[in-house]
Amino acid sequence: MKLWEENIRRVVPYVPGDQPKGERLIKLNTNENPYPPAPGVARALAEMDTAQLRKYPDPGAFQLVRALAKRYGVGEDQVFVGVGSDDVLAMAFLTFFNSDKPVLFPDVTYSFYPVWASLFGIPYETPALDEDFFVRTGDYKKENGGVIFPNPNAPTGLYMPLDQVEEILRANRDVVVIVDEAYIDFAGPSALELISTYENLLVVQTFSKSRSMAGLRIGFAVGSPALIKALSDVKYSYNSYTMNLPSIVMGVEAVKDEAYFCETTKKIVATRERAKARLRELGFRFPDSRANFIFASHRWAPAQQLFEALKNEQIYVRYFHAPRLESSLRISIGTDEEMDALFHFLEEYLKGK
Amino acid sequence: MKLWEENIRRVVPYVPGDQPKGERLIKLNTNENPYPPAPGVARALAEMDTAQLRKYPDPGAFQLVRALAKRYGVGEDQVFVGVGSDDVLAMAFLTFFNSDKPVLFPDVTYSFYPVWASLFGIPYETPALDEDFFVRTGDYKKENGGVIFPNPNAPTGLYMPLDQVEEILRANRDVVVIVDEAYIDFAGPSALELISTYENLLVVQTFSKSRSMAGLRIGFAVGSPALIKALSDVKYSYNSYTMNLPSIVMGVEAVKDEAYFCETTKKIVATRERAKARLRELGFRFPDSRANFIFASHRWAPAQQLFEALKNEQIYVRYFHAPRLESSLRISIGTDEEMDALFHFLEEYLKGK
Structure with missing residues (x-):
């Protein structure tokens, strides 16, 4: 190490969620809103x-x-x-x-x-x-x-x-x-x-x-x-x-634009509640989220494996390598179509295990 | 003072140059470029x-x-x-x-x-x-x-x-x-x-x-x-x-857009050099600036008075209340027309004193 490097601040950099690019991908990993701005x-x-x-x-x-x-x-x-x-x-x-x-x-x-x-x-x-x-x-x-x-x-x-x-x-x-x-x-x-x-x-x-x-x-x-x-x-x-x-x-x-704000927010909440019901049917459990994501663990499928399998299908969710978090996936609430694609894949994937 | 106020960080806030608004004003106080982006x-x-x-x-x-x-x-x-x-x-x-x-x-x-x-x-x-x-x-x-x-x-x-x-x-x-x-x-x-x-x-x-x-x-x-x-x-x-x-x-x-960059930069440098000559004629002295501003003091007119007089004419330059700086004005380089308006006013003003 050179002398001038000794006084450089040491940090553990935060790693933001992937920002993958592509036409067909479904991005449920950074809690973005699926609807455009007003x-x-x-x-x-x-x-x-x-x-x-x-x-x-x-x-x-x-x-x-x-x-x-x-x-x-x-x-x-x-x-x-x-x-x-x-x-x-x-x-x-x-x-x-x-x-x-x-x-x-x-x-x-x-x-x-x-x-x-x-x-x-x-x-x-x-x-x-x-x-x-x-x-x-x-x-x-x-x-x-x-x-x-x-x-x-x-x-x-x-x-x-x-x-x-x-x-x-x-x-x-x-x-x-x-x-x-x-x-x-x-x-x-x-x-x-x-x-x-x-x-x-x-x-x-x-x-x-x-x-x-x-x-x-x-x-x-x-x-x-x-x-x-x-x-x-x-x-x-x-x-x-x-x-x-x-x-x-x-x-x-x-x-x-209050009307647009209310409309899109309500849609996301409705999709979230539907997602909770569907995820439960698929064998997931999770705290009762009131945000635009669900932090879910599966009864028997390991989170990291699910994360990788979803990624292979171009469906991105968030996985945290950290104590108390590593058995769950954080799934952002997308459009109804995006969530249906997620559920469809999960259903098939879990059936095949 | 309330207890929660005791742990508020004390600072001396920086005061940015005025951002006055108006149709006719000439803004030479924040070293902005007078030309639009590429x-x-x-x-x-x-x-x-x-x-x-x-x-x-x-x-x-x-x-x-x-x-x-x-x-x-x-x-x-x-x-x-x-x-x-x-x-x-x-x-x-x-x-x-x-x-x-x-x-x-x-x-x-x-x-x-x-x-x-x-x-x-x-x-x-x-x-x-x-x-x-x-x-x-x-x-x-x-x-x-x-x-x-x-x-x-x-x-x-x-x-x-x-x-x-x-x-x-x-x-x-x-x-x-x-x-x-x-x-x-x-x-x-x-x-x-x-x-x-x-x-x-x-x-x-x-x-x-x-x-x-x-x-x-x-x-x-x-x-x-x-x-x-x-x-x-x-x-x-x-x-x-x-x-x-x-x-x-x-x-x-x-x-x-390299061509546009070179063209506008050259124009500003040419205006600056012309401004130096004109300011010297008007009785100012200044370090030989290579930036898009000139830090000038007048032989006999106090900087703060000049600053106020210019402001009354809707011509904004920068004045610093600080040791070693308070006898000068920082004048940003505007368009040739803006600088001409400045020189014209200074000429009349200094003549009248």
């Missing part, structure tokens, strides 16, 4: 003046902030936007978790939390989920430097009812509590309704799932003006222009 | 299929990496792309500057360097420029944890000839040396020609100036495969999908 997005793109790209975008992405504030019935000083919810969450770790006490998040959860904590030197503890993968709210009542959990959780899809979310909030008045709601639009009531009561609550959401815009990278946080100001200050101190012009312009259109 | 960019936008936005973009932005590798005659494993050069530079600080020894950069330079160093807990020292604002290469020959400087420097616009860049490199074999070339295409030979000799040299450039794409947020780094791999690993560990689909698709088109 029609207004294509119109906004067609009308975009590329000459404007020579200029810096508005650092505050104000058009988008305003559209979100209106949609969610909050003040414009209560919304922060970033380049995907990963960007928003990383910025929130950096801004709010500066205590010597450990931040708390579940042992089975979004895999970036421990990565950000390590990167920023934040101590953390990971209370174990119960044996059915539920969060034990009691574990979040001890002294800590902050709390974060996804709701629904990943990769289980389990939704925590708002009374339990509030139980955690009531026990944590002196730290910032972040609820990461990437999948909330497929689930149930959002913790957004608690932000006026708890000014230490930050709710983070994304355009990547329910708004069909993973390709644009838009995430946002909603909370009290004090939290949003702190987040903005850190963001501006670090990189003041992150949201590009196409994201701002197209993001606004996605937020405005 | 014509292929508009075509790529018109052909973009918004249905694809539902999917995550390629985390490696490979199409763009390939286009850049081809353009600069390097391997595809020698290019890293990020959301503007701020993103690339911040990631480089995080990746390469992990020594206990101080990183070195000039005292007058890009204002984000000390911000990132503080944010990541990196010790640093800032050797003073000489009285004509030149970097003293001798200051970079002491023990350090890394070196970074812009070339041309900001906000002076002074270009350091490659033999001096190499003098710094020869003295710093054991640390990573970053040359931040945001303005290089208006200046002279790039340190890119040294990367095959110095595998600890990282060269960072941007699409925001010479490629007229500030609104898209694209920056990139070129260096040895070892440096690029380290940078990618840290990036993937932190946020694996940052470059959005429109940026990738339109970025490729901007890189491909």
Whole structure:
């Protein structure tokens, strides 16, 4: 090793799901929405003046902030936007978790939390989920430097009812509590309704799932003006222009079309419920997901074998080589046709074993 | 102050240049390119299929990496792309500057360097420029944890000839040396020609100036495969999908159109040289800028008064309230017409005093 290499940061890189390419493949591995973005997005793109790209975008992405504030019935000083919810969450770790006490998040959860904590030197503890993968709210009542959990959780899809979310909030008045709601639009009531009561609550959401815009990278946080100001200050101190012009312009259109949003979200939920019934018939079991994926293990067929067999058929699902996760597959909810192709293959495959 | 507020990170937020809006205004305050992006960019936008936005973009932005590798005659494993050069530079600080020894950069330079160093807990020292604002290469020959400087420097616009860049490199074999070339295409030979000799040299450039794409947020780094791999690993560990689909698709088109790039860059350089002559006649003096701006002070008119007078006329330039900078204005190079309007106003204004 050369001397200059000695001071290079050592990390364990995150491995994103495959982004395979091809005409016939069925992609159920990265929790993307199977439906295109709202029609207004294509119109906004067609009308975009590329000459404007020579200029810096508005650092505050104000058009988008305003559209979100209106949609969610909050003040414009209560919304922060970033380049995907990963960007928003990383910025929130950096801004709010500066205590010597450990931040708390579940042992089975979004895999970036421990990565950000390590990167920023934040101590953390990971209370174990119960044996059915539920969060034990009691574990979040001890002294800590902050709390974060996804709701629904990943990769289980389990939704925590708002009374339990509030139980955690009531026990944590002196730290910032972040609820990461990437999948909330497929689930149930959002913790957004608690932000006026708890000014230490930050709710983070994304355009990547329910708004069909993973390709644009838009995430946002909603909370009290004090939290949003702190987040903005850190963001501006670090990189003041992150949201590009196409994201701002197209993001606004996605937020405005409530009818399309409701329609596609409902379709995905209906397909998910049908998928649960069908997977049960095929011998799978799984936590009762409220997200746009199902985290399923088969009664006797090993997950990794199923993963490989599906991949050979050009059907991509997600498999995690990790303790407590390696006996399951995470299957994103596609269109009804895509799911039927999956079920058809599984039926034949399991019959032949 | 509430208890949860105590652990919020305290920062001094960066204040970006005004982004005023209006029909008649002349915007010479943020070093944007006065010409639109290459014509292929508009075509790529018109052909973009918004249905694809539902999917995550390629985390490696490979199409763009390939286009850049081809353009600069390097391997595809020698290019890293990020959301503007701020993103690339911040990631480089995080990746390469992990020594206990101080990183070195000039005292007058890009204002984000000390911000990132503080944010990541990196010790640093800032050797003073000489009285004509030149970097003293001798200051970079002491023990350090890394070196970074812009070339041309900001906000002076002074270009350091490659033999001096190499003098710094020869003295710093054991640390990573970053040359931040945001303005290089208006200046002279790039340190890119040294990367095959110095595998600890990282060269960072941007699409925001010479490629007229500030609104898209694209920056990139070129260096040895070892440096690029380290940078990618840290990036993937932190946020694996940052470059959005429109940026990738339109970025490729901007890189491909060499003729347009040369034509607009040459026009800006010609306007800059004409501006220097005219500003001198008007009683200004300035370092001999090779960038797309001029950092000028007037013989007798105070900079802040000039700044305000210009603003009243809807002509925006940049003024920095900081030691060594407060007697000058940073004037971006616009079109010939925009510069003529500036000169005309200055002439009348100075005559009237």
